[in-house]
Amino acid sequence: MKLTLNIWRQASTASAGEMKTYQVEASPDMSFLEMLDVLNEELNEKGEEPVAFDSDCREGICGMCGLMINGEPHGPERTTTCQLHMRSFADGDTITIEPWRSTAFPVLKDLCVDRGAFDRIIQSGGYISVNTGAAPDAHATPVPKDNADRAFDAATCIGCGACVAACPNGSATLFLGAKVTHLGELPQGQAERWSRVVDMVGQHDHEGFGGCTNIGECVAACPKEIPLDVISQLNSDLRTAIRKGH
Amino acid sequence: MTDMPDTTTTAPESATAPAEFADDAAGYYTPGDPIRDTKAPSGPLDERWNTRQFEARIANPANRRRLSVIVVGTGLAGASAAATLGEAGYVVKSFCYQDSPRRAHSIAAQGGINAAKNYKGDGDSVYRLFYDTIKGGDYRSRESNVYRLAQVSTNIIDQCVAQGVPFAREYGGLLDNRSFGGVQVSRTFYARGQTGQQLLIGAYQALERQVAAGTVRCYTRHEMVELIVVDGRARGIIVRDMVTGEIETYFADVVVLASGGYGNVFFLSTNAMGCNVTATWRAHRKGAYMANPCFTQIHPTCIPVTGHHQSKLTLMSESLRNDGRIWVPKKKADCTKDPRDIAEEDRDYYLERIYPAFGNLVPRDIASRQAKNMCDEGRGVGPEVEGVRRGVYLDFADAIERLGREAIEEKYGNLFDMYARITGEDPYSVPMRIYPAVHYVMGGLWVDYDLQTTIPGLFVIGEANFSDHGANRLGASALMQGLADGYFVLSNTIRDYLADGPFDRIADDDPAVVEAQTAVQSRIDHFMSNTGTRSVDSYHRELGNIMWEYCGMERTEDGLRKAIDLIRTLRDDFWRNVKVLGSAESLNQSLERAGRVADFLELGELMCIDALNRRESCGGHFRAESQTEEGEALRRDEQYSYVAAWEWAGPDDPPVLHKEDLVYEFVEMKARSYK
Ligand SMILES: Cc1cc2nc3c(=O)[nH]c(=O)nc-3n(C[C@H](O)[C@H](O)[C@H](O)COP(=O)(O)OP(=O)(O)OC[C@H]3O[C@@H](n4cnc5c(N)ncnc54)[C@H](O)[C@@H]3O)c2cc1C
Ligand code: SF4
Ligand code: FES
Numbered sequence: 001m002k003l004t005l006n007i008w009r010q011a012s013t014a015s016a017g018e019m020k021t022y023q024v025e026a027s028p029d030m031s032f033l034e035m036l037d038v039l040n041e042e043l044n045e046k047g048e049e050p051v052a053f054d055s056d057c058r059e060g061i062c063g064m065c066g067l068m069i070n071g072e073p074h075g076p077e078r079t080t081t082c083q084l085h086m087r088s089f090a091d092g093d094t095i096t097i098e099p100w101r102s103t104a105f106p107v108l109k110d111l112c113v114d115r116g117a118f119d120r121i122i123q124s125g126g127y128i129s130v131n132t133g134a135a136p137d138a139h140a141t142p143v144p145k146d147n148a149d150r151a152f153d154a155a156t157c158i159g160c161g162a163c164v165a166a167c168p169n170g171s172a173t174l175f176l177g178a179k180v181t182h183l184g185e186l187p188q189g190q191a192e193r194w195s196r197v198v199d200m201v202g203q204h205d206h207e208g209f210g211g212c213t214n215i216g217e218c219v220a221a222c223p224k225e226i227p228l229d230v231i232s233q234l235n236s237d238l239r240t241a242i243r244k245g246h
Numbered sequence: 247m248t249d250m251p252d253t254t255t256t257a258p259e260s261a262t263a264p265a266e267f268a269d270d271a272a273g274y275y276t277p278g279d280p281i282r283d284t285k286a287p288s289g290p291l292d293e294r295w296n297t298r299q300f301e302a303r304i305a306n307p308a309n310r311r312r313l314s315v316i317v318v319g320t321g322l323a324g325a326s327a328a329a330t331l332g333e334a335g336y337v338v339k340s341f342c343y344q345d346s347p348r349r350a351h352s353i354a355a356q357g358g359i360n361a362a363k364n365y366k367g368d369g370d371s372v373y374r375l376f377y378d379t380i381k382g383g384d385y386r387s388r389e390s391n392v393y394r395l396a397q398v399s400t401n402i403i404d405q406c407v408a409q410g411v412p413f414a415r416e417y418g419g420l421l422d423n424r425s426f427g428g429v430q431v432s433r434t435f436y437a438r439g440q441t442g443q444q445l446l447i448g449a450y451q452a453l454e455r456q457v458a459a460g461t462v463r464c465y466t467r468h469e470m471v472e473l474i475v476v477d478g479r480a481r482g483i484i485v486r487d488m489v490t491g492e493i494e495t496y497f498a499d500v501v502v503l504a505s506g507g508y509g510n511v512f513f514l515s516t517n518a519m520g521c522n523v524t525a526t527w528r529a530h531r532k533g534a535y536m537a538n539p540c541f542t543q544i545h546p547t548c549i550p551v552t553g554h555h556q557s558k559l560t561l562m563s564e565s566l567r568n569d570g571r572i573w574v575p576k577k578k579a580d581c582t583k584d585p586r587d588i589a590e591e592d593r594d595y596y597l598e599r600i601y602p603a604f605g606n607l608v609p610r611d612i613a614s615r616q617a618k619n620m621c622d623e624g625r626g627v628g629p630e631v632e633g634v635r636r637g638v639y640l641d642f643a644d645a646i647e648r649l650g651r652e653a654i655e656e657k658y659g660n661l662f663d664m665y666a667r668i669t670g671e672d673p674y675s676v677p678m679r680i681y682p683a684v685h686y687v688m689g690g691l692w693v694d695y696d697l698q699t700t701i702p703g704l705f706v707i708g709e710a711n712f713s714d715h716g717a718n719r720l721g722a723s724a725l726m727q728g729l730a731d732g733y734f735v736l737s738n739t740i741r742d743y744l745a746d747g748p749f750d751r752i753a754d755d756d757p758a759v760v761e762a763q764t765a766v767q768s769r770i771d772h773f774m775s776n777t778g779t780r781s782v783d784s785y786h787r788e789l790g791n792i793m794w795e796y797c798g799m800e801r802t803e804d805g806l807r808k809a810i811d812l813i814r815t816l817r818d819d820f821w822r823n824v825k826v827l828g829s830a831e832s833l834n835q836s837l838e839r840a841g842r843v844a845d846f847l848e849l850g851e852l853m854c855i856d857a858l859n860r861r862e863s864c865g866g867h868f869r870a871e872s873q874t875e876e877g878e879a880l881r882r883d884e885q886y887s888y889v890a891a892w893e894w895a896g897p898d899d900p901p902v903l904h905k906e907d908l909v910y911e912f913v914e915m916k917a918r919s920y921k
Contacts, residue, residue, distance in 0.1 A: 012832055029552045029670070037557055037783070044781045044836070049828040052835055054345065056518040058558045060664065061443055062349040083667050108489050109833040116466070119346050123458040127451035128410045132330040132733045133401070135408035139365065142419030152412040152437065155444060159348055186410050 001026050001091040005039065007051055008098040013106050013114075019096075028087040032075065033058060033065065035086055036097075052110040058082040060223065063158030066165070067111055068098040073162035073221040080160065080223045100165040104172070104208045117207040118159050118175065124203035125196040126179045128188050141187050151185035154178045156224045163218035163226075169210030174218040176204055177230030180237055194241035201238060267885060270803050271859035274810065278902035281891060286390035286695040291912055292372075295394040298695065299738050303745035310335035312748050314498040315740070316483055318470045318525050320347030322442070322725055323708025324504030325449035326732030332456030334737060336744070339496055340453065340462055341485060343469045343520050343838075348450040351506055351518040352728065355442025356563035356661070358426055358434035359725040361399040366423055370431040372396045377913060378429050379723060382609065383688075383716020384865035384881060385915045386538070386889070386908065390695060391713050398734040399726050403435055405733055409448040413437050426565060426721045434722045439563055439660045445725055449732070468494075470525045471841060472766050473501065473532045473704070476758045479749065480529075480704035484766050488838060491831040493766055495759060499747040500703045500740060503529060504732065507687040507709035509542070511846045511853065512798070513790020515684035516548060516561040522842040523849050526691050526710050534699040535891040535904060537692035537712035539849065540857035543719055543866045544799050545685035546613035549668055550628050550637040559683040560668055562640070562661055564721050567606045567613070569645035569654065570678070572597050574625040574638050581627050585639055585677050596620060601921055609918075611718055611866045611879075614682035618799050621681075628679045641677035682799065686724060688715045688866065689853070692891040692906075696739035697731060700893075705740055707731035712889070717865025773840045774830050778823040782839045785820045789813065789843070789850055797854050802870045806858040810851055817847040852892060852901060859903065862886045883915055 003024050010017030024042070026035040033055050040050035056064040060083040069075035075084045089095065097111065105113040143151075155178070163174035180197050183189035189196075205211075212231060219228045287297040305313060313336050317328040320342040328340040342350060362375040375396040380387060403421070407413065413435050414422040426434040437444040456462040467488040474482035474495070482497035508523035509515040530536045547562045573595045575581050580588050596616060598605040606613075617638045620626060628637030646654050651674060655662070662673045669679070690712040697705050697713070708728040715723065752759065796802075796809035820843070828834045863872045863879035864886070872880045889906040 027553065027555065030555050031557070031668075034555045034557050038555055041781055041783060044825065044827060047827065050836060052833055056344055056349055056520050057351065057354045058519060059354050059560055060667075061440065062344070062351070062353045062518065063346075064344055064349050077667075079667060083664070085667070085670070087670055112833060114489075115345055119348075119454060119457075119464070119466075122451060122454045127455040128408065129455060130405070130408040130452075131333045132326075132405060132452075132737070135401075135404040138363070138403045138407040139420055141407075143415055144419050145415050145417050148412055148415040148419075151410070152444075155412050155447065156440065158443075159346065182412070183410050186412070188408055188410050 001028065001086065001089070003035075003089065004094040006094065006096040007111070009051070009110055010107050011109065013108055017107065026086045028085070030086045031058070031082060032069070032084040032086065033082050052112050054112050055082050061158060063160040066100055066160045066162060068100065068165060070096050073100070073165040074223055078223060078225070080158070100161050102161070102164045102170045102209075104170065105161060105164065113161070115159070115161050117209070118161065118172070120207060121172070121176065121200055121203045122179070125192065125199035126183070128183060129192060143186060147185045151182050154181035154185070154226065154230055157226055158224055160223065162221045162223060164209065166217040166221035167210065168215060168217065169213060171212045171218070172204055172209040173212035173231050173234065174222060174226055176200055177234035178226045181230040181233045184233065184237060193237065194244050194246045197234065197237040198241050198246045268861045270861050271855055274855045274858065275900045276895065276902045278893060278904040281904050281906040284388065284390070284694045284906065286388070291389065291393045292397070294390050295397055302739055302742035305741050305744045305747070307335060311337065313337065313744050314339070315500050315502060316496060316498040317341070317502045317504060318483065319350065319504030319506060319708065319710070320450070320453065320464075321350035321352035321504060321506055321708060322446055322449055322728035323710070323732045324502070325350070325446065325453045326729050327502060327504060327707055327736050328462050329449060329452035329456050330733055330737045331740070332459065332461035335461065338456070338462040339465065339498065341465045341468045341470060341483070343467065343488065345466050347453055347464055347466065348447060350446060351521055352446045352725070353443045354516075354518065355725055356439045356561065357565045358424065358436035358441045358722040359402070359445065359729070360426070360433050360720070360722045361403045361435060361726065362396055362433060363400050363403060364433075365421060366432045368431045370433050374431065375399060375433065379714065379720060380716070380913050381916070381918065382718055382720040384718050384918055385716065385883070385887065385910065386864055387714055387716030388908065389910060389912055394735065395714050395727055395730050398730045401734055402726060402729045406445060406448050409452060411437065411444045411448040413444070424565065425568070429720065439565075439658065442725060445729065449729070469838060470505070471528065472762045473529045474759055474762050475532050475701060476752055476756055479702050481749070481752055482759075484762055489833050491829070491834065493763065495763060497752050499749050500705065500743060502736065502740070503691065503704070503706045503710050504708045505710045507690070508846070508849060509684045509687055511789065511850050512684040512793045513787050514551065514556060514559050514794070516545060516559050519558060522845070524842050524845045526706070527845040527849055529691060529699065529701065529704060531894050533701045533894070534704055535692035535893050536852060537689060537889050537891045538717070538856065539689040539853045539892065540797065540860065541688035541717050541866055542684060543610060543686040543688060544614045544682045546610055546617055546682050547640065547680045548683035548685075549665065550679055550681040551631055552629060553631065560664065561683070561685060562665060562678065562680060564610070566640060566658060566661065569649070569657070570606065570640040570642050571595055571644060572606050572613070572638055572640055574620045574627060578624045581625060581635060585627070585641070594625070603921065609718065610721070611868070615799055615868060617680070617682055636681045637679035638681065639677040640680045642673065643677070646674065684794075684798070686719055688712065688717060688719055689856075692889070696742070697736055698739070698743065703743060705736060707736055717867055769841065769844070770830050770837065772821075773824065773826045773837055776824060776826070778825040780823050780825060782824055782826065782836055782843050785816065785824060786839070786843045786846065788816055789847060792816070793850055793853070797850075797857055800868050800870055801857045803858065803861070806854045809854045810858075813847060813851045813854065820844065820847060855901065856890055856892065859890060860886055879918070881917065887915070
C-alpha cells in the first residue's frame with residue numbers, strides 16, 4: 001500500500017517545528033512503527049536524518065510509544081501505537097503523525113516527548129511505604145477477589161500519556177485516578193490512602209496538567225481501557241481526605 | 247541431605263558418553279587458569295546463606311550517607327536493588343535508557359513468578375524448587391546459588407504483596423497459583439498475563455519513594471557506554487545523555503550492573519528494541535569475565551515472522567501450553583488447508599506422541615527444537631518466508647469445549663487479544679500459529695556467590711549475570727531471580743565490600759578516567775564522521791541472521807566456524823561502511839544503535855566460540871555432534887561440567903578460557919529425560 005505521511009519534525013525542545021511530507025510503501029501486516037522503520041531506512045539511504053520516535057517493548061506494555069495519528073492518540077484502534085497495524089489503513093491514505101501535545105510533556109525531538117512529570121507524580125505518593133524485608137507473610141491479609149480485581153484493572157495503566165494528549169484541558173486525571181484506585185482498593189494501601197490522594201493531586205496541578213471537567217476523551221483514548229469510575233473514585237477520595245483534614 | 251527420589255524422570259544409566267576430548271575451539275582461544283573459589287561458604291546447603299549473611303560485614307549506618315552506589319538498570323533487578331540500597335541509607339544513582347524507570351523490559355514478562363510457598367499443599371518445598379532448578383538447568387548451575395535463590399523466593403512474594411502488587415486471588419481472598427513450564431507443583435504466582443508489569447510497578451514505586459526520600463537519584467534517557475576502573479576497582483561509569491548528547495562521568499564506591507539480557511544479538515527476539523549488551527560488554531572489556539555466553543533460551547511459543555520488515559517477535563506466554571495442544575498436519579499437502587478442515591486423524595500432536603508423560607508441557611528447548619524439526623520436514627504452517635513455512639498450531643478447541651470460552655477468556659484473554667491484534671486472526675475460532683524465538687540468555691557476566699565479578703567493586707544482578715539457571719531456565723524463574731538478587735541478596739553481600747569504603751576520591755584527570763572518556767568520544771566521532779553507505783539496522787539484521795542460522799536452536803562445528811568468519815567480515819565492514827546521520831549533540835537514535843551493534847558484533851563472535859568449545863548438548867545448547875540415536879540431547883559431564891568464563895584479551899587476541907568446575911555435593915547428576 002502507498003501512503004502519504006505528514007510528520008512533525010522538530011530538532012529540539014527549543015527550536016520551532018514544522019510538518020513535513022513523505023511517501024512510503026507499506027504492507028498491511030506491518031505494525032505502524034515498522035512502517036516508520038521502513039521510512040527511516042529510506043531516509044537514511046537518501047541522506048536525510050531519520051524521524052525520532054519512541055518505542056521499546058513493541059508489545060503494548062511498556063508505555064514508551066505514543067503518537068498522535070490523524071489527531072487521535074495511538075490512532076484509530078483502541079490500542080498502543082506499537083500494536084496498531086497497517087491493516088487499519090487503506091492504500092492511498094494520508095496519515096498525519098504528531099507528538100503528544102501538552103504543556104506538561106515538552107517535545108524533545110520530532111515525535112519524542114518528556115513524560116518525567118508522571119514519575120514525579122508517583123514520587124509524591126504513588127506507593128505503599130514498606131521497606132524491603134519488613135513484609136508480613138503474603139497470606140496474612142486476604143483480599144476479597146472483587147477488590148483485588150478492581151485494583152488490578154486500575155493497575156494495568158502503562159503510563160503512556162494518551163489520556164493527557166486526548167484531553168482538551170491536558171489533564172492527567174485518568175492516570176491519577178488509576179493509581180489512587182489501584183492502591184486504595186487494597187488493604188495494604190489504606191494507611192496512606194488520604195495523604196496519597198492529596199499529595200498526588202497537588203503534584204499533578206504543580207506539573208501544569210489541566211483540571212478535569214469530566215469530558216471523557218481520556219477513557220476513549222486509553223489503550224488499557226482504564227474505566228471512568230477511577231476518576232469518581234479519585235474525587236470521592238479527595239473529598240474524604242479534605243474532610244479528614246489532610 | 248540426600249538426593250530426593252526423582253519422581254519426574256526415568257533416568258538412563260549414564261549421562262556420559264565415552265571420554266574422547268575434542269578441542270573444537272582450538273586456535274580460537276587461549277587456555278587460562280581455572281577458577282577455584284566462588285566464595286560460597288561450605289557446610290550444609292541450607293545454612294550457607296545464613297553463614298554468608300552473618301559473616302558479611304555491615305557498613306556503619308552513620309557512614310552509609312558517605313557511601314555511594316551506581317545501579318545501571320531499573321528492571322526488576324535494578325529497581326529493587328536501588329530501592330533497597332536507598333532504604334538502607336546509601337547514596338544511590340540509578341540509570342536507565344528509557345524515559346522512565348517503569349519501562350524496563352521486565353515489564354513485558356507475562357507468565358508468572360515462582361516461589362516455594364507451598365500454599366497449595368502439593369508437596370512443594372525450598373528443596374524441591376532448588377532441585378527442579380538444578381535439573382531444569384541441566385546440571386550447569388551452582389548448588390549454593392540455586393539453593394539460596396529457592397530460599398529467598400518466599401520473601402519476594404511477601405514483599406510484593408505488601409507493596410500492593412495485585413496478584414491473582416481465589417474467591418476466599420488468598421493468592422492463586424498455577425503450574426508452569428515442566429514442573430509438577432503449582433508454585434507460580436501471577437497477575438493475569440501481566441506479572442512482570444505488576445512486579446515492576448511495585449519495584450518502581452519503591453524506587454520512586456526513595457527518590458522522594460532523597461536517597462536515590464534517577465537518570466533516565468542516560469545510556470552507560472563505559473565502565474571506569476581505577477586501581478583495579480570499579481569506580482564509575484561514563485554515560486551519554488540521550489537527549490543532549492552530552493558525555494557525562496559519574497563516580498561511586500561501587501557499581502552494580504542490572505542491564506538485562508543480550509538476546510537482541512539475534513536482531514529478532516522477544517526483547518525490547520533497546521535491550522543491549524553494551525553495559526556488560528564494556529565491563530567485559532575492562533576485565534569482567536563473560537560466562538557461558540552461548541547459553542540462549544529459545545522460547546517455543548512466539549508469533550511467527552511475517553516478512554522482512556519484522557522488527558521484533560512477540561511472545562505468547564508459555565502458560566498457553568497448559569491448555570493448548572500443539573500439532574502439525576501429518577501430510578505435507580494439508581499444510582495450506584484451513585486447519586479446521588483437517589480431520590483429527592490427519593493431525594500429528596507430535597509432543598504428545600513423542601513425550602507421552604509430559605506432552606505439551608515439555609521444557610522449552612525440547613518444544614522449540616521439535617517445532618523446528620516439524621517445519622524442516624516440510625510440515626510447517628502459515629505464510630512461506632524464504633521458502634519455508636515456519637509455524638505450528640497451538641489449538642484451544644478442546645480446551646474451549648471442555649472449560650467453556652469464558653474460562654479461557656478469563657485465563658488468557660489479553661494474550662488472545664494480543665494475538666488477534668498482531669495477526670488479524672481470531673484464536674478463539676482458528677488455532678494460533680506459533681514458532682520459537684530467542685527469549686532469554688542464561689549467559690552473562692561471571693559473578694561469585696556475592697554477585698561480584700572479577701573486577702572488585704563491580705556487581706551484576708538479574709539477567710545480566712550468568713549465575714542461577716545453568717544451561718536452561720525454568721519458566722517463571724527469571725522474575726524470581728531478578729527480585730531475589732535485587733531485594734534480598736545484593737544488599738547483604740555488597741555491604742561487605744562497602745565496609746571498607748568510602749574509597750579515595752578520584753581526580754577528574756585521573757589517567758584511567760581520561761582514557762575512558764577519550765575512548766568513548768573517539769568511538770562517537772568515528773560514527774559521526776564515517777562516510778559509509780549502510781544503515782546500522784542493516785548490519786544488525788545481518789548479524790542476527792548469522793546468529794540464528796548457526797548459533798540458534800542447533801549448532802554444528804562447521805556452522806560455528808563459518809559464523810565466526812562471517813561475523814569477523816561483517817564487523818570489519820561495519821566499522822568502514824556504517825552510516826550515521828544527524829548530530830551527536832542531540833537525540834540521535836541511529837547513533838545509539840550504532841554503539842549497541844558494535845558491541846553485539848564482538849559478543850556474537852564470543853558466543854560462537856563458546857558454542858564451538860562446548861561439544862556437548864545441554865539445556866538450550868544443542869550441538870548436532872552430541873545427540874543420542876533417537877536425536878535427543880547428549881550431555882557430556884566428564885568433559886563439560888564446568889562454567890566457561892571468558893576473559894577479554896584485547897581486540898586482536900583470542901579470548902582466554904577459565905573453567906569453573908561444577909561440583910555436585912547434594913544432587914546426583916542425571917540425564918534429563920522427558921519421555
Ligand atoms: C516477553 C518476555 C516475557 C517474559 N516472561 C517471563 C515470565 O513470565 N516469567 C519470568 O520469570 N521471566 C520472564 N521473562 C524473562 C524476564 O522478564 C527477564 O529475564 C527479566 O525481567 C530481566 O530483568 P532485569 O532486571 O535483569 O533486566 P531488564 O528488565 O531487561 O532491565 C534492564 C534495565 O537496564 C537498563 N539498561 C540496559 N542497558 C543499559 C545501558 N547501556 N545504559 C543504561 N541503562 C541500561 C534498561 O534501561 C533497563 O532499565 C520474560 C522475558 C520476555 C522478553
Ligand atoms: S490511564 Fe490509560 S491513557 Fe492514561 S497513561 Fe494510563 S494507560 Fe495511558
Ligand atoms: S513500545 Fe511498549 S507499549 Fe508501545
